[in-house]
Amino acid sequence: MLGQLFVLLLLKSPVLSCMFQPAHNSSSIYRCYIHEGEPVFCKCPPVPSVDSNITWFRNGSQTAISTDTQEKIFQENGYLKIIPARRDDNGFFTCVFQNAEGCQQHIIELNVFQNDDGLCYNFKMLYPFEYFQSESITIQCPDIQAYNIAAKSAKWYKDCKPLNLAGGRSKYYISSNNELNINNVTKEDSGNYTCETSLMHRGTEYKITRSMNCIITATPEARKSNIIYPTNNYLSVELGAPLTLTCKVEESGRGITIVFWNYSDDERVIEGTNENIVTADGKRFVYHNLTFLSVKEEDYNQKIVCEAGPIDADSSEAYVILKYPDPNFQGPLIAIFAVGAFFIITSLIVVKFFKVDIVLWYRSSLFSRPHLNDGKAYDSYIMYPKNATGNSSYEMDLFVLKILPDVLETQCAYRLFIIGRDDLPGQAMADVVDEAISQSRRLIIVLGNVSNESTLGEDFEQKIAMYDALIRNKLKVILIELEKITDYSCMPESIKYIKQKQGVVRWKGEFTEASLSPNTRFWKNIRYRMPPAPRQSDSELHYIYTED
Ligand SMILES: *[C@@H]1O[C@H](CO)[C@@H](O)[C@H](O)[C@H]1NC(C)=O
Numbered sequence: 001m002l003g004q005l006f007v008l009l010l011l012k013s014p015v016l017s018c019m020f021q022p023a024h025n026s027s028s029i030y031r032c033y034i035h036e037g038e039p040v041f042c043k044c045p046p047v048p049s050v051d052s053n054i055t056w057f058r059n060g061s062q063t064a065i066s067t068d069t070q071e072k073i074f075q076e077n078g079y080l081k082i083i084p085a086r087r088d089d090n091g092f093f094t095c096v097f098q099n100a101e102g103c104q105q106h107i108i109e110l111n112v113f114q115n116d117d118g119l120c121y122n123f124k125m126l127y128p129f130e131y132f133q134s135e136s137i138t139i140q141c142p143d144i145q146a147y148n149i150a151a152k153s154a155k156w157y158k159d160c161k162p163l164n165l166a167g168g169r170s171k172y173y174i175s176s177n178n179e180l181n182i183n184n185v186t187k188e189d190s191g192n193y194t195c196e197t198s199l200m201h202r203g204t205e206y207k208i209t210r211s212m213n214c215i216i217t218a219t220p221e222a223r224k225s226n227i228i229y230p231t232n233n234y235l236s237v238e239l240g241a242p243l244t245l246t247c248k249v250e251e252s253g254r255g256i257t258i259v260f261w262n263y264s265d266d267e268r269v270i271e272g273t274n275e276n277i278v279t280a281d282g283k284r285f286v287y288h289n290l291t292f293l294s295v296k297e298e299d300y301n302q303k304i305v306c307e308a309g310p311i312d313a314d315s316s317e318a319y320v321i322l323k324y325p326d327p328n329f330q331g332p333l334i335a336i337f338a339v340g341a342f343f344i345i346t347s348l349i350v351v352k353f354f355k356v357d358i359v360l361w362y363r364s365s366l367f368s369r370p371h372l373n374d375g376k377a378y379d380s381y382i383m384y385p386k387n388a389t390g391n392s393s394y395e396m397d398l399f400v401l402k403i404l405p406d407v408l409e410t411q412c413a414y415r416l417f418i419i420g421r422d423d424l425p426g427q428a429m430a431d432v433v434d435e436a437i438s439q440s441r442r443l444i445i446v447l448g449n450v451s452n453e454s455t456l457g458e459d460f461e462q463k464i465a466m467y468d469a470l471i472r473n474k475l476k477v478i479l480i481e482l483e484k485i486t487d488y489s490c491m492p493e494s495i496k497y498i499k500q501k502q503g504v505v506r507w508k509g510e511f512t513e514a515s516l517s518p519n520t521r522f523w524k525n526i527r528y529r530m531p532p533a534p535r536q537s538d539s540e541l542h543y544i545y546t547e548d
């Protein structure tokens with residue numbers, strides 16, 4: 001609605017360089033409205049300081065408007081005055097003035113209107129006013145200060161009918177010259193109100209009227225404010241740290257929302273002011289800070305309360321309680337993990353390098369189980385190429401028939417089956433081998449660089465053994481290289497397979513006394529691959545038994 005009767009700011013004016021010269025092409029236009037026949041005082045917006053020199057021109061004219069108050073149109077005290085205004089006064093005026101920014105001008109459009117047919121107002125010119133239903137309201141006759149009218153009560157109309165203001169005890173009464181009071185306001189009091197006063201000028205009284213559209217709406221329900229923060233909870237904070245708590249409140253339907261913290265001292269704990277924020281979806285929030293320069297011991301474990309509410313409704317409250325931060329477990333935890341990881345890695349390294357020793361030590365300790373009683377007669381069946389020739393044949397026989405039994409049998413109390421030593425003459429080789437292998441817990445294969453004719457795997461004995469070890473998967477195989485074998489290509493597939501799966505133990509010793517100690521690396525590796533050795537006591541018993 002075009003509410004502002006006198007001036008309506010549309011656009012900001014540009015700064016022009018002018019020396020009280022009217023300009024014609026300014027883009028700033030303001031409006032000045034008046035009912036026909038009434039005196040109009042147009043203001044030059046925005047209001048410059050009282051003593052600034054304002055000069056009015058009719059638009060397009062180089063001649064300033066007269067300052068002679070006897071004229072119908074004149075300028076006085078910065079106002080353009082037309083007494084009375086007529087329809088043919090409609091048009092554009094320019095006011096030029098000096099301010100801090102220099103010389104400026106505004107263009108004002110004068111609009112002299114008439115009432116709508118049969119009405120005491122023009123509905124386009126109504127001032128819109130909105131009131132809440134309540135005990136009483138006050139309606140002011142707007143925009144008449146400029147006339148500086150001496151104390152004289154305005155006449156009031158509602159929907160163009162005069163109001164009965166008699167006695168001052170009625171529903172309607174005048175509280176001051178230009179104010180109308182209404183008691184026990186209901187929606188029925190909505191309507192188009194008109195106030196009417198007058199101005200004496202050069203002996204003539206000129207009527208001045210203003211009309212307003214007053215809408216009375218129901219008072220919105222007073223709701224409690226909704227405090228979004230704090231949330232009646234704990235907040236961890238370091239002693240001595242600065243802290244800002246922000247009470248966040250969603251405003252209820254009406255009125256000013258008061259928000260405050262009940263915990264401030266103006267020096268260390270400082271309360272902020274309300275910051276109002278309207279979100280895009282029209283919700284209204286108030287933020288209210290409480291700033292601790294540094295948190296002190298006395299601040300902990302206290303209910304620090306934010307209260308919020310409209311003035312005339314119950315307030316809401318919510319608190320936050322400061323607590324010391326949780327102890328930091330991170331450092332110690334990392335240390336524990338680091339130490340743990342170190343021990344695990346160290347253990348893995350130790351186990352990897354000393355696996356053999358550890359297993360042998362365990363077997364020799366009191367914790368180990370007694371010797372396996374699986375009904376087998378031999379701890380290992382020894383397989384070796386018997387038809388070797390030359391030097392390697394001698395070393396092979398020495399190793400298999402002398403050194404192996406010396407260490408494993410005599411010193412470690414194992415029982416071995418060696419073909420050529422333990423088979424009785426006349427027995428069928430197949431039966432012997434089959435029987436011996438099924439009675440053995442391990443199969444030791446001794447490899448040497450042997451001539452082609454006696455290659456391993458050509459003997460049917462060996463085929464049976466391989467069959468047992470690989471196909472029936474009963475036997476664990478221990479491969480011993482007596483000398484470094486560089487070329488496995490002439491070895492049977494089964495040997496290559498075993499070497500790949502289980503590796504070999506290489507004999508590095510000389511054939512000397514020292515290499516006969518079961519505690520050399522070579523023998524430890526063999527013993528590790530062998531089943532647990534019988535205890536000394538067991539073996540003694542065994543020998544006693546066998547000697548019987
Ligand atoms: C207004 O104009 C008068 C006369 O021209 C001059 O003396 C006075 O200083 C001016 N005032 C301002 C504020 O410019």
Ligand SMILES: *[C@@H]1O[C@H](CO)[C@@H](O)[C@H](O)[C@H]1NC(C)=O
Pocket residue numbers: 123159190191192213
């Ligand atoms: C007040 O004026 C407006 C605008 O002309 C009109 O719509 C409304 O009905 C009027 N109110 C009354 C109570 O006459």
Ligand SMILES: *[C@@H]1O[C@H](CO)[C@@H](O)[C@H](O)[C@H]1NC(C)=O
Pocket residue numbers: 262263264303304305
């Ligand atoms: C703030 O209010 C809470 C709850 O009413 C109260 O426990 C607390 O002591 C108050 N704090 C101060 C500083 O008054």
